[in-house]
Amino acid sequence: MEDIRWPSSAGGRSRVVARGAQVFAVANASDASLDFAGQLAQTLAMLDEHLVHVGASRANLLSLQIFLADLQYKKQLDPVWRQWIGDDSAAWPQRAVVGAQLDGGLLVEIVAQAFR
Numbered sequence: 001m002e003d004i005r006w007p008s009s010a011g012g013r014s015r016v017v018a019r020g021a022q023v024f025a026v027a028n029a030s031d032a033s034l035d036f037a038g039q040l041a042q043t044l045a046m047l048d049e050h051l052v053h054v055g056a057s058r059a060n061l062l063s064l065q066i067f068l069a070d071l072q073y074k075k076q077l078d079p080v081w082r083q084w085i086g087d088d089s090a091a092w093p094q095r096a097v098v099g100a101q102l103d104g105g106l107l108v109e110i111v112a113q114a115f116r
Contacts (some may be wrong), residue, residue: 004054015046018054023114025050032105036042036073037080041105044084047110056116058085061093067100067109 004018018027027047029039051057066081068074074097085092093112102109 006050006053009050015056016050018056018116023051023054023056023060023112023116025054025114026109028102028106028109032107036076036107038046040077040080043108043110044080047112048094051114054116056114059088059091060114060116061091061112062115063094063113064096065111066095066097067102067111068097069100069102069107071097071099075108094103 003020004016005014006016007013008015015027016023018024025047027043027050029042030046031042032039034042048058051060067078068077077097081095093114100109
């Protein structure tokens, strides 16, 4: 499998990197003026896009770190997450949710590791 690097528009970093079977991705909202629900929807859509770009899918996710600007958002995150990830527990990744100071008005950012 070829190595793939999809550069970020921010420069100096990549949105997604795939080397061999390993995939590393980061996703966040493109519109930081949205509320948490809007930013979460954009972030999950971006993660889907990154996975498809390197020949992977949600079923290939191994581990995620979800960074929230305020841990109070976890109450909103969990039901959306359960719907997005699906009911097949055999395909569920490991997941951690962490409170973090995010830049530029972002409320959520996801760092994911997967395989392809």
